[in-house]
Amino acid sequence: MQAELIEIRNHLTQHSPFDEMPDEFLDRIVSSIEIAYFRAGTDILKLDEPNTNLHYVRSGAVEIYRRSGELYNRITEGEIFGQFGLLMNKSVRFPAKALEDSLIYLIPDEVFQYLWENDESFTDFVETENHSRLRSALSRREKSNQPMTARVTRLISREPVMAPNTVRLQEAARIMTDRGVSALLLMDENGDKPTLSGIITDRDLRTRALCEALPSETPISDIMTEELITTRTSAFIFEAMLTMLHNNVHHLPVMEGDTVRGVIALSDIVKHESQSSLYLVSNIYHQQDVKGLRRLSKEVPNTFVRMVREDANSHMIGSAMAGIGRTFSQRLLELGEEKLGPPPVPYCFMALGSMARDEQLVVTDQDNAMVLDDRFDPEQHDEYFLALAKFVSDGLAECGYSYCTGDIMATNQKWRQPLKVWKKYFADWIENPKAEALLNSNIFFDLDGIHGRIEYTEELKTFIAEKASNSQRFLAMLARNALNRTPPLGFFRTFVMEESGRQAKTFNLKRRGTAPVSDLIRVHALACGSRAQNTFNRLKAIGQTKLIPEDGVDNLRDAFEFIAIVRIRHQALSIEAGREPDNNVRPEDLSPFERSHLKDAFQVVSQAQKFLKFRYNPQATRNV
Structure with a gap:
């Protein structure tokens, strides 16, 4: 030739x-x-x-x-x-x-x-057009991704072991021993058909019965877990894994309608996915001090890289990394309470930002806060909560989660307040959406309770969703704020890169990629009154309300997934090469496939920002 x-x-x-x-x-x-x-x-x-x-x-x-x-x-x-x-x-x-x-x-x-x-x-x-090419590219990845296509039913190896919720403690222990199971499902038999009402595990018997020296005739209903976390037969194994990570449970009843089909345990998933992040999570809970947690934290980058190699999608990776981060925080809180004694009033430790959205990667700092019981008295109680917050924050820093440069941490007294004060904060930010209020909204409106009275943060999610959805002025201001970060796509569909400094000739896949998508989707989600935190779940809620066209939802989902997975791969390659991972990418380091489809994805984001501008008319707020 x-x-x-x-x-x-x-x-x-x-x-x-x-x-x-x-x-x-x-x-x-x-x-x-x-x-x-x-x-x-x-x-x-x-x-x-x-x-x-x-x-x-x-x-x-x-x-x-x-x-x-x-x-x-x-x-x-x-x-x-x-x-x-x-x-x-x-x-x-x-x-x-x-x-x-x-x-x-x-x-x-x-x-x-x-x-x-x-x-x-x-x-x-x-x-196909740009968005359809994205869908086609992502479909090919999903077809080759076995963890994404295996159902939880593959892990069910036996019929569920059940007993009436009226049995006594000794009888429940005998049934579990005879049947060789680590979890017993407890059924309410008062109705026409028995229904699942609770679960008891080996750990429950140790911590709730033996440690408390309860009599053998104690009703099992006194110590069983009633607010059950379950999964369904149609769920994928990775979904069950994320459920366990998010809720810190080791056993999941598998339901088909109202019928229990089986129970899967953490050990079942660890055996199926021998390098699963669940294995790391289970080890975190076994550490007895900060030194042990710091040693274990060195395995986090390797877990991240393994998931990337296995072609996990961005939702699975982000949720797994957020689950690991939550677990470090939860264990530090437990160790802190052991050191300082029980809290003087109830509280909830609250994760913010990417951890709350289940979108955390390996390059992250700590964003957290505390919601305290309304009986909180600063003079009597704050010394304890400051010490606990400092113990946790310092411990997270030792485990690789750097201090927040903006001081968005529970060590800051402003972010360590009673529930009623948090409601005042949120109400004021929505009613008076000045620049600082909008910045705080972008940070604190992605929230999740990870330890303590989780119901406090659930109440805040409802409060935010109801109040924000009824304030068109706030939504317009938030929309205008969301337009400040644009995708790095130039006039001729070329990448717009940083011009000077250490990051010259690169573009930032977080600041100019995933963040603009998260920002605009947050606005739509608040507008439709959704309590969802994760970007994909918010998109699902938006789609159900028809707030934006159905193809717009699909296009945004594909664009976000593709940008996120390129960012994830970039960080994984840096880790494998022994470099410090970051979010700054040089176009020449991307494959032709990635460059082409990133342009498609950025085009989708650009169009979505134009729709945001049209939908909420943020220009009308400039003189307000």
């Missing part, structure tokens, strides 16, 4: 849909290509004129227009156009004009039709 043709072939293989194309197809393309040059400002394709070529941009930039003359898209090196006319009637449906001096490869229609009929990946690519 001539040197010029080799150069053409090499360039094609750097861009979709040619990067995964079989050699024989590439040879057919290269041997038939013609090269055309267009000066800036000249027409390449005119509306309704015949077109017999697929156009590939070798260099330069091209503007694509709608029939109305409205600008439709700008494309640059490695992108194609003209395919829609070839698929319809061989006439131009979207006119094209050279924005810069441009070199174009012309692929004849007969070659295009051959590829369309014989290469499924090529067909998928040319028939």
Whole structure:
């Protein structure tokens, strides 16, 4: 093959849909290509004129227009156009004009039709828009991801062992021993059909019965767990894993409607996924001091990398990392209470930001706060809670969760307040949405209780959802704030990068990627009164209310997933190379596949921000 043709072939293989194309197809393309040059400002394709070529941009930039003359898209090196006319009637449906001096490869229609009929990946690519290509790319990942497709029923190896909730302590222990199980399901038999009312585990027998020296005739209902966490037969194993991580439970009843089909234990998932983050979590709970936790924290990056290698999706990875972070916090709180004694009044330790959203990665600091019982008296009680907060914060720092540079931590007295004060905070931020209030809203409106009286944070979630959804002014101001961070996509669909400093020639996949998506989705979620915290769950709630079009929800979900997974892979590669992981990416370090689909994802985010601006009219708030 001539040197010029080799150069053409090499360039094609750097861009979709040619990067995964079989050699024989590439040879057919290269041997038939013609090269055309267009000066800036000249027409390449005119509306309704015949077109017999697929156009590939070798260099330069091209503007694509709608029939109305409205600008439709700008494309640059490695992108194609003209395919829609070839698929319809061989006439131009979207006119094209050279924005810069441009070199174009012309692929004849007969070659295009051959590829369309014989290469499924090529067909998928040319028939779809940006968002559909994203969906196709993500679908291929999901199909190869076994942990995502295995159901919890695979882990059920026996019928559930049950007993009436009226049995006595000794009888319950005997049943568990005879049947060789570590958990006993307790049924309420008063109705027409027995219903699940509680569970008792080996650990419960030790901590609630033996340690308290309870009589053998104690009703089992006195010590059973009543507020059960369950899963369903249709759930995936990874969903069960996330449920255990989030709720700190070791046994999950598996339900089919109102019927119990079995019980899965933490050990079942650990055996199925031998390198699961659950294994790390279970070890965290066994540590007796901060030194042990610090030693164990060194395994977190390795767990993260393993999940990336196994093609887990961003929701699974983010939830697992957040679950690990929660567990470190929970164990530190337990150790702190052992050291300082029981709390003088009830409290809830509250996670904020990415941990609350189940979107935490390995590059993270600590954002937390305390919600105290309304009987809290600073003079009598605050010395204890300050000491506890400091113990936890210092311990988290030793475990790799750096101090928050903005002092959003429970060690700050402002963020260590009774429930009634937190409600006043939130009410004031919503009613008076000044700059600081909007900043606080972005931080504190992603919240989750992780230890103590969890009902306090559940009450706050409801309070926020109800009050924010009824304040159009607040939503408009929050929407305006959400438009401050834009995706790094330039005028010609090129990446916009930092111009100076250590991060020159890079763009930040958190600040300019996942964060803008989280911000705009938070606004929509608050508008529809959702209590959800996770971005994917918020999107689901938004979709149910029809606040934005259904395809808009799907496109945002795909865009967020793709940006997040590129960010995750970047951090994993840095860890494997022995570098400090960060969020700053150089385009040349990305694969052609990643570069192409990141542009698609950023385009979706840009369109979503335009809709946000239209939906809430934030411009109207500028003079308020």
